[in-house]
Every structure is written in C-alpha cells, then in structure tokens.
Amino acid sequence: MTKLTLTAPAKLNLFLHINNRRADGYHELESLFTMLDFGDELSFELIEEDDIQIVGDVAGINHEDNLIYKAAKALLPHRTVKKGVNVHLTKHLPMGGGVGGGSSDAATTLLALNTLWECGLTLQALAKIGLQLGADVPVFIHGKTALAQGVGEVLTPFDYPEKWYLVVAPGVHVSTVKVFTDPDLPRSTAKLKTPWQMADTRNDCEELVKKLYPEVEKTLTWLLKYAPSRMTGTGSCCFAVFDDEQTALRVLQQMPSSWQGFVAKSASESITHKQLATWLNKEK
Ligand SMILES: C[C@](O)(CO)[C@H](O)COP(=O)(O)OP(=O)(O)OC[C@H]1O[C@@H](n2ccc(N)nc2=O)[C@H](O)[C@@H]1O
Numbered sequence: 001m002t003k004l005t006l007t008a009p010a011k012l013n014l015f016l017h018i019n020n021r022r023a024d025g026y027h028e029l030e031s032l033f034t035m036l037d038f039g040d041e042l043s044f045e046l047i048e049e050d051d052i053q054i055v056g057d058v059a060g061i062n063h064e065d066n067l068i069y070k071a072a073k074a075l076l077p078h079r080t081v082k083k084g085v086n087v088h089l090t091k092h093l094p095m096g097g098g099v100g101g102g103s104s105d106a107a108t109t110l111l112a113l114n115t116l117w118e119c120g121l122t123l124q125a126l127a128k129i130g131l132q133l134g135a136d137v138p139v140f141i142h143g144k145t146a147l148a149q150g151v152g153e154v155l156t157p158f159d160y161p162e163k164w165y166l167v168v169a170p171g172v173h174v175s176t177v178k179v180f181t182d183p184d185l186p187r188s189t190a191k192l193k194t195p196w197q198m199a200d201t202r203n204d205c206e207e208l209v210k211k212l213y214p215e216v217e218k219t220l221t222w223l224l225k226y227a228p229s230r231m232t233g234t235g236s237c238c239f240a241v242f243d244d245e246q247t248a249l250r251v252l253q254q255m256p257s258s259w260q261g262f263v264a265k266s267a268s269e270s271i272t273h274k275q276l277a278t279w280l281n282k283e284k
C-alpha cells in the first residue's frame with residue numbers, strides 16, 4: 001500500500017507590517033516568512049473506499065472544519081486516481097499560536113494528494129486553491145523563505161541566512177480575527193523601500209497583543225534577556241533568534257514550566273518539499 005509521510009512545518013513571521021485595511025476588511029501587509037525544520041507529521045495512505053478519513057490528534061476539530069479535510073475536498077475534482085485517502089495526523093505545533101499549523105497541514109495535504117491522486121496541478125494552481133483555505137497556505141505551498149505582500153498571497157523568494165530559533169508558546173490562545181478587528185491595531189506602516197534592514201522592521205501586532213494578553217508580554221520580556229526576540233503572526237508564540245543550537249537549547253532548559261517551547265532551525269527550502277522530492281525519487 002502506498003504511504004507518503006511528510007512534515008508540515010511551522011512558519012515564523014520574522015517581521016509583520018500592516019500597510020492598509022481593504023474595503024473587504026482584509027489587511028495589506030508585508031511580512032518575511034521562513035519555515036522551520038519542525039512541525040506536525042502527516043501520513044497519507046490511499047484506500048479503496050471513496051472517503052477522506054482523518055485519524056490521530058484531531059480532538060477539538062470537527063471533521064468538516066479540519067483544514068486537512070477542506071484541502072483534500074478541494075482536490076477531489078482534479079483526481080485522476082479515483083481512490084479515497086486516510087490521513088494520520090500527529091500534532092506537534094501549538095494550535096492558534098501564530099506558527100501556522102493549520103495552514104501548514106492544509107498545504108502539506110494539497111502537496112501530498114496532488115502527487116498521490118495524480119492531479120498534475122502546478123504549485124501556482126495549488127497555491128490559488130490554498131489561498132481560499134487560509135492566507136498563509138500559499139507560503140507553505142511554495143515552501144521558500146519569502147517576502148509576502150498583498151494580503152499575504154504575493155510572494156517573492158528572499159535570501160535570508162538559516163538560523164536557530166527558540167519558539168515559546170505562552171499557553172494563551174490569541175484570536176487572529178480579534179487582533180485584526182481591534183481599533184487600536186496600527187494599520188498604516190509605510191511600505192518598505194529597498195534597500196531595507198531587519199533593524200527597520202517589527203511586528204505591528206505585538207504592542208496590541210502584549211496589552212491584551214499579559215502572558216505574551218511576560219514571554220517576550222523573558223526571551224529578550226537572552227537574544228533578539230519577537231512575536232510571530234498575531235501571536236501568541238514568540239521566538240528568539242540564535243546563531244547556534246546549543247545556546248538556544250540552554251535557554252529552553254531554563255524556560256518556565258508553564259510554557260511550551262521548542263528549538264528548530266530555519267530552512268530556506270521547506271522540509272516538506274525535500275521529503276516529497278526524496279519520496280518521488282524512490283518511487284521512480
Ligand atoms: C497575519 C498572519 O498570521 C501572518 O502569518 C496570517 O496571514 C493570518 O493567517 P490565517 O490565520 O490563515 O488567516 P485567515 O484564516 O486567512 O484569516 C483570519 C482573519 O484574519 C484577518 N486577516 C487575515 C489576513 C490578512 N491579510 N488580513 C486580515 O485582516 C481577517 O479578519 C480574517 O478573517
């Protein structure tokens with residue numbers, strides 16, 4: 001039986017600028033996305049029943065609301081292999097934490113099933129389907145460190161050194177909608193003018209989220225004692241950046257036990273794409 005196992009990586013927004021609010025409520029933004037070599041694990045197996053099954057760590061998510069289900073369903077019209085699929089999910093990424101776990105699961109499902117169901121869709125076509133599932137799905141489909149513009153869908157690959165990150169989940173759930181609809185969110189950061197430097201950037205959601213969720217402020221204050229640190233996306237996860245793994249791990253060991261954290265390396269090419277290429281080579 002054909003089985004394809006892939007990692008759905010975490011993403012970090014190394015910065016996040018909000019430039020404007022559009023008439024439809026969505027925000028124009030500029031953000032540098034990178035993917036880490038750590039994430040959820042998804043195993044895909046084709047089955048004879050014409051069904052989309054999801055097993056594993058799915059507690060708390062209704063089957064039809066699961067982004068894995070939505071992604072698989074969106075590919076049904078494109079199948080040339082008329083089989084169902086069983087997806088086994090092992091969740092490692094905090095949910096609703098700003099590391100994009102749901103979007104990454106969706107993108108990984110689109111990439112896997114495009115292969116197993118022999119849909120023959122290009123990355124561009126998959127990204128277009130993915131955008132309807134979430135603003136961050138296209139980044140994971142293309143799988144490269146990238147500067148995102150527009151509402152997050154205009155992506156330009158960006159050369160940025162690979163680094164080690166300590167990611168801390170403070171244990172509070174931040175609602176993305178709540179942050180984006182808050183009147184106090186700054187929405188008029190000027191667009192970047194090249195050449196720009198990381199020192200000129202920030203996360204525009206950070207001050208507001210720190211005010212609304214004191215645990216996020218506590219986390220950032222703690223991380224900043226050790227290394228340059230920021231919040232990712234609309235939170236609640238925060239990251240500190242290190243040049244080497246050992247220093248990051250040493251800080252992780254000192255982290256307060258009420259928080260969850262992990263250390264991972266950024267990858268200029270997503271781990272999913274590397275794994276898919278290896279699998280395809282073996283299948284040939
Ligand atoms: C801001 C980021 O966290 C950066 O990584 C993401 O782009 C948000 O991605 P996401 O959670 O997948 O977001 P979506 O499910 O597409 O949108 C959730 C909500 O966020 C707001 N939203 C999202 C993206 C965007 N460019 N402008 C917005 O205003 C909208 O209120 C939307 O209803």
Ligand SMILES: Nc1ncnc2c1ncn2[C@@H]1O[C@H](COP(=O)(O)OP(=O)(O)OP(=O)(O)O)[C@@H](O)[C@H]1O
Binds near residue numbers: 068098101176234
């Ligand atoms: N497979 C899935 N994994 C995680 N969340 C899922 C999944 N399917 C649906 N969801 C829903 O999507 C919501 C957002 O999940 P996700 O982990 O992507 O948020 P996030 O890390 O804040 O992402 P972002 O930075 O893109 O806002 C969750 O609260 C959950 O209800």
